[in-house]
Amino acid sequence: MxxxxxxxxxxxxxxxxxxxxxxxxxxxxxxxxxxxxxxxxxxxxxxxxxxxxxxxxxxxxxxEEIIGERRRIGGRGPIDHFGLAVDSLATLEATRDRLRELGADIGEIQRLGGEWSLFFRDPDGMELEVCCHAG
Missing domain, CATH: 3.10.180.10 (2,3-Dihydroxybiphenyl 1,2-Dioxygenase, domain 1)
Structure with missing residues (x-):
């Protein structure tokens, strides 16, 4: 443990x-x-x-002190991205809609193993993820 x-x-x-x-x-x-x-x-x-x-x-x-390419996997530095957790698919869908309203660059909600996942970019162009357990 x-x-x-x-x-x-x-x-x-x-x-x-x-x-x-x-x-x-x-x-x-x-x-x-x-x-x-x-x-x-x-x-x-x-x-x-x-x-x-x-x-x-x-x-x-x-x-100029920020090193790396925030839009390229492998070029972002030692922490590629982080995932934020939400409690349900409904909350994830509401989050997707709110991100769209804010003009964020977002993908589509997808199933990745036992999780629902939504990738997006924050205003700095950093790719991040919002997830919830599926099921």
């Missing part, structure tokens, strides 16, 4: 923190639980509560 209880947070980089916070708040009702102004040796950051004990820690850095 694992000693861990799942993921605590995923950290990501953006050149526009306000835009990313607005997107995740609008798309997933994420709540900002912590904000920190930039200071020597540490960029401006926000922590977004994604529910279920999971958080997204977002650091604002100049665009």
């Amino acid at each position: 694992p000693t861990t209880a799942g993921f605590n947070h995923v950290a990501t980089l953006t050149a526009d923190l306000d835009n990313i916070v607005k997107f995740y708040s609008d798309a997933f009702e994420a709540v900002v639980t912590f904000e920190m102004a930039a200071r020597e040796g540490h960029p401006r950051m926000a922590i977004l509560d994604l529910g279920g004990g999971a958080a997204l820690n977002v650091f604002e850095v100049p665009a």
Whole structure:
């Protein structure tokens, strides 16, 4: 049995923190639980509560300091993407509709093994996934 209880947070980089916070708040009702102004040796950051004990820690850095190609598998760096969990197919469908309304670049809901999956891109072009258990 694992000693861990799942993921605590995923950290990501953006050149526009306000835009990313607005997107995740609008798309997933994420709540900002912590904000920190930039200071020597540490960029401006926000922590977004994604529910279920999971958080997204977002650091604002100049665009030229973000390494990788967010739109290419294998070129995104050591963390290729992360998946957000929702409780049901109905919630996943509502999330898809909300992402469309926000103008997000999204795919179609598909069955991947025991999960329903929807891939999308956030405003920075990062490919992400929303999943729920099938069945």
